[in-house]
Amino acid sequence: MxxxxxxxxxxxxxxxxxxxxxxxxxxxxYTIFRNLLGAGKKVFPVNPNHPIIQGKKSFSxxxxxxxxxxxxxxxxxARSVPQALKECMETGAKAAIIISAGFSETGEKELTGxxxxxxxxxPATRVMGPNCVGILDTYSGVDTTxxxxxxxxxxxKGGLAFISQSGALGSMILDWVATQEFGISKFASYGNAxxxxxxxxxxxxxxxSRTKVITIYLxxxxxxxxxxxxxxxxxxxxxxxxLKGGRSEETRKATASHTGSLAGSSSVYNSVFRQASIxxxxxxxxxxxxxxxxxxxxxxxxxxxxxITNGGGFGIVMADQLLxxxxxxxxxxxxxxxxxxxxxxxATLSNxxxxxxxxxxxxxxxxxxxxxxxxxxxxxxxxxxxxxxxxEAKKLSILRKARGKARKPTVVxxxxxxxxxxxxxxxxxxxxxxxxxxxxxxxxxxxxVSYAEYxxxxxxxx
Amino acid sequence: MxxxxxxxxxxxxxxxxxxxxxxxxxxxxYTIFRNLLGAGKKVFPVNPNHPIIQGKKSFSxxxxxxxxxxxxxxxxxARSVPQALKECMETGAKAAIIISAGFSETGEKELTGxxxxxxxxxPATRVMGPNCVGILDTYSGVDTTxxxxxxxxxxxKGGLAFISQSGALGSMILDWVATQEFGISKFASYGNAxxxxxxxxxxxxxxxSRTKVITIYLxxxxxxxxxxxxxxxxxxxxxxxxLKGGRSEETRKATASHTGSLAGSSSVYNSVFRQASIxxxxxxxxxxxxxxxxxxxxxxxxxxxxxITNGGGFGIVMADQLLxxxxxxxxxxxxxxxxxxxxxxxATLSNxxxxxxxxxxxxxxxxxxxxxxxxxxxxxxxxxxxxxxxxEAKKLSILRKARGKARKPTVVxxxxxxxxxxxxxxxxxxxxxxxxxxxxxxxxxxxxVSYAEYxxxxxxxx
Numbered sequence: 001m002x003x004x005x006x007x008x009x010x011x012x013x014x015x016x017x018x019x020x021x022x023x024x025x026x027x028x029x030y031t032i033f034r035n036l037l038g039a040g041k042k043v044f045p046v047n048p049n050h051p052i053i054q055g056k057k058s059f060s061x062x063x064x065x066x067x068x069x070x071x072x073x074x075x076x077x078a079r080s081v082p083q084a085l086k087e088c089m090e091t092g093a094k095a096a097i098i099i100s101a102g103f104s105e106t107g108e109k110e111l112t113g114x115x116x117x118x119x120x121x122x123p124a125t126r127v128m129g130p131n132c133v134g135i136l137d138t139y140s141g142v143d144t145t146x147x148x149x150x151x152x153x154x155x156x157k158g159g160l161a162f163i164s165q166s167g168a169l170g171s172m173i174l175d176w177v178a179t180q181e182f183g184i185s186k187f188a189s190y191g192n193a194x195x196x197x198x199x200x201x202x203x204x205x206x207x208x209s210r211t212k213v214i215t216i217y218l219x220x221x222x223x224x225x226x227x228x229x230x231x232x233x234x235x236x237x238x239x240x241x242x243l244k245g246g247r248s249e250e251t252r253k254a255t256a257s258h259t260g261s262l263a264g265s266s267s268v269y270n271s272v273f274r275q276a277s278i279x280x281x282x283x284x285x286x287x288x289x290x291x292x293x294x295x296x297x298x299x300x301x302x303x304x305x306x307x308i309t310n311g312g313g314f315g316i317v318m319a320d321q322l323l324x325x326x327x328x329x330x331x332x333x334x335x336x337x338x339x340x341x342x343x344x345x346x347a348t349l350s351n352x353x354x355x356x357x358x359x360x361x362x363x364x365x366x367x368x369x370x371x372x373x374x375x376x377x378x379x380x381x382x383x384x385x386x387x388x389x390x391x392e393a394k395k396l397s398i399l400r401k402a403r404g405k406a407r408k409p410t411v412v413x414x415x416x417x418x419x420x421x422x423x424x425x426x427x428x429x430x431x432x433x434x435x436x437x438x439x440x441x442x443x444x445x446x447x448x449v450s451y452a453e454y455x456x457x458x459x460x461x462x
Numbered sequence: 463m464x465x466x467x468x469x470x471x472x473x474x475x476x477x478x479x480x481x482x483x484x485x486x487x488x489x490x491x492y493t494i495f496r497n498l499l500g501a502g503k504k505v506f507p508v509n510p511n512h513p514i515i516q517g518k519k520s521f522s523x524x525x526x527x528x529x530x531x532x533x534x535x536x537x538x539x540a541r542s543v544p545q546a547l548k549e550c551m552e553t554g555a556k557a558a559i560i561i562s563a564g565f566s567e568t569g570e571k572e573l574t575g576x577x578x579x580x581x582x583x584x585p586a587t588r589v590m591g592p593n594c595v596g597i598l599d600t601y602s603g604v605d606t607t608x609x610x611x612x613x614x615x616x617x618x619k620g621g622l623a624f625i626s627q628s629g630a631l632g633s634m635i636l637d638w639v640a641t642q643e644f645g646i647s648k649f650a651s652y653g654n655a656x657x658x659x660x661x662x663x664x665x666x667x668x669x670x671s672r673t674k675v676i677t678i679y680l681x682x683x684x685x686x687x688x689x690x691x692x693x694x695x696x697x698x699x700x701x702x703x704x705l706k707g708g709r710s711e712e713t714r715k716a717t718a719s720h721t722g723s724l725a726g727s728s729s730v731y732n733s734v735f736r737q738a739s740i741x742x743x744x745x746x747x748x749x750x751x752x753x754x755x756x757x758x759x760x761x762x763x764x765x766x767x768x769x770i771t772n773g774g775g776f777g778i779v780m781a782d783q784l785l786x787x788x789x790x791x792x793x794x795x796x797x798x799x800x801x802x803x804x805x806x807x808x809a810t811l812s813n814x815x816x817x818x819x820x821x822x823x824x825x826x827x828x829x830x831x832x833x834x835x836x837x838x839x840x841x842x843x844x845x846x847x848x849x850x851x852x853x854e855a856k857k858l859s860i861l862r863k864a865r866g867k868a869r870k871p872t873v874v875x876x877x878x879x880x881x882x883x884x885x886x887x888x889x890x891x892x893x894x895x896x897x898x899x900x901x902x903x904x905x906x907x908x909x910x911v912s913y914a915e916y917x918x919x920x921x922x923x924x
Contacts, residue, residue, distance in 0.1 A: 147849045166775025172773065172876075175878040217779075245782065254778050283779070316707040317679075319713045415746070417638065437746060
């Protein structure tokens with residue numbers, strides 16, 4: 001089984017063998033085995049030097065386990081990897097993750113060649129790696145990353161999948177994602193990509209019902225043509241957001257010694273991404289802000305943004321960021337202005353709409369409703385200074401009603417200490433996507449607008 | 463007294479009168495008086511309608527207070543402001559902050575004219591505002607912002623001054639700054655700038671011993687020529703970082719109705735900033751990241767940055783950001799590479815230096831020391847994945863020694879959940895400037911490099 005379905009075994013195995021499981025703390029073999037045991041999985045230690053590992057009966061070879069193995073996780077020194085992999089393949093393991101490093105990325109040719117030979121000889125076993133940290137599935141609970149739980153938190157369940165060529169960077173990001181309010185469906189780090197590459201994972205995640213948006217950290221696609229054709233297909237169903245590593249001549253060289261693949265030139269990648277409707281993020285923060293926006297908001301019809309604020313300066317800073325990111329400021333229809341003029345005679349009814357400092361929840365609600373109903377507006381950005389004396393922040397929960405049935409992206413931006421964050425979370429629960437920094441919000445909006453434009457161009461959406 | 467010294471009274475008054483002090487909760491007059499009382503200041507309520515305000519004897523006019531008033535804070539409706547201000551001036555108040563709005567920014571000409579007349583007639587009283595939230599001094603404890611302490615935190619004491627034309631935006635930023643590890647010396651919001659403007663505040667803060675770096679949110683300088691000449695002078699002694707509001711034709715118009723001043727065109731401001739050696743930030747986050755960098759690190763000799771990492775992908779992302787922000791990647795001398803090759807045979811000794819996943823504190827220390835000693839390196843960026851199994855993060859406190867006497871900026875970047883943040887703070891205490899996002903670190907480094915280049919050009923530094 002070589003199709004995309006064969007990848008399922010990495011994420012939902014019924015049985016797992018850990019080759020190189022260990023009792024020595026702070027080793028990779030110790031932590032992987034411990035994490036999998038802790039997740040309540042059926043997991044077998046393989047270590048010929050110890051009869052018992054972490055209280056479990058240890059096997060001298062994967063061949064001695066009297067059960068079919070769905071997933072083998074290999075964490076032994078590079079020189080022992082070919083033999084370990086061969087035994088897994090001979091015993092019929094459906095999937096193998098090679099955590100170990102020391103192959104093509106360090107210029108090691110012989111061992112790399114042996115593994116390539118095995119992959120060819122035993123096509124029934126799919127291989128991830130070598131030189132990776134494997135996978136995490138928040139729904140099945142399978143986690144082959146080798147980080148102690150005391151050092152790293154696990155993301156919540158959610159709709160973003162994350163593919164990372166770099167294992168360590170990927171794990172660090174997962175740890176950060178755990179502090180954010182959005183969640184992850186599946187994570188995969190595929191390292192040197194000797195069998196499974198980014199295109200295979202894209203294809204698999206494109207069909208995964210838990211995954212709504214796919215994020216990727218990519219240094220260089222193993223097979224550019226395959227990547228392009230899979231991505232162009234998947235991106236029509238699900239948004240793909242990529243952070244490209246190695247964007248200049250100098251950093252391109254560094255990627256060669258990192259994952260053993262020479263990244264293509266920046267301009268080639270830019271054009272591939274554009275043609276495959278892949279949204280490109282500028283940095284780590286944008287990657288997930290754009291993905292969060294794409295997961296939570298409907299696609300906009302255009303790029304005309306209306307800003308609503310209770311603080312003039314904040315509105316101007318936000319509007320500057322929108323324009324700097326290629327968006328346009330909406331121009332309210334005369335009917336909307338006349339309607340709002342009656343409701344709020346003191347407000348500035350332009351773009352930004354300044355509800356002024358004594359705005360209450362009702363004034364916000366009326367302004368949001370009017371903007372969402374205005375056909376000149378594609379997207380609404382609501383700024384709230386929660387700490388103004390006359391604003392009763394808890395009453396802003398009525399904004400839930402303001403969104404009504406309007407299918408237009410509506411985001412709320414604010415920044416501050418605990419008080420502000422508390423009410424911003426309340427607003428998030430009321431159904432709005434929230435951001436702290438105007439620049440980050442503007443980039444996320446720019447991302448969703450790009451995706452909507454891609455779909456329009458490819459004829460998928462009118 | 464009209465000189466810059468006269469501004470001191472706003473920040474360190476011995477006596478304060480609050481015109482419009484109130485007992486009605488959630489009003490500006492209530493909160494200002496309450497905040498000042500809470501700070502243990504000698505403060506007198508002025509309100510003709512109540513004999514007692516918040517437990518203190520109230521005066522029907524500032525003239526009836528039998529004490530010289532250093533600072534009067536005026537928070538009454540716009541129409542009552544001229545009379546209140548006149549009384550303050552007649553009684554010899556040295557400084558007055560007009561919090562009230564409803565003057566030039568709303569097109570109100572008569573009241574605006576009356577205030578202008580009083581400022582001319584009584585030059586001994588300096589006036590801040592109208593349409594502002596006044597000032598905050600973390601050292602003297604004076605705080606005239608009208609935000610309930612339950613809704614807003616106060617920044618720590620520190621070396622960054624912050625001037626904001628917009629009061630509400632300024633306050634929101636102060637509240638956010640309170641969650642950061644750097645501190646504020648003085649904050650001033652000057653609104654419509656009828657007397658004191660950004661140039662006066664710049665001059666004053668330039669001479670203020672608590673202030674190391676000056677940050678500004680500026681929509682439009684009241685007097686461009688004065689602003690330029692003061693800024694060009696002050697920036698030779700202290701860095702000035704500005705976030706410009708109203709950077710496009712469309713948002714420039716919005717600033718007119720906000721603070722009543724029409725902002726100049728973007729290209730004019732860009733050139734003024736460059737000529738006056740003012741560093742321009744792109745958004746709120748950058749404004750303070752650049753300022754923090756300038757406060758904490760020595761000035762670099764050039765723009766050649768060496769990256770050190772224990773995760774290859776993280777290093778590549780950081781290097782990409784440095785190059786995107788106009789910095790260069792340093793090229794280590796042969797001697798440095800030979801020295802490090804002996805110490806760490808497995809590391810990739812290029813740029814980034816990849817110490818690889820099993821790096822310990824000693825390897826970091828040796829790499830940092832060697833890079834700081836290399837004359838090909840101007841700035842060092844250290845990336846740490848704290849959650850790698852073999853790294854004993856607490857031992858990284860020895861990096862304190864690695865900086866030694868080298869006068870080169872050295873920053874540490876990492877991101878993650880609680881475990882990582884804990885050790886990143888340890889590193890910050892060990893004397894390094896730390897950042898979470900590669901893009902933010904790169905912009906901060908670009909800011910300090912710009913400032914060093916400005917000083918070199920103006921002949922202040924070789």
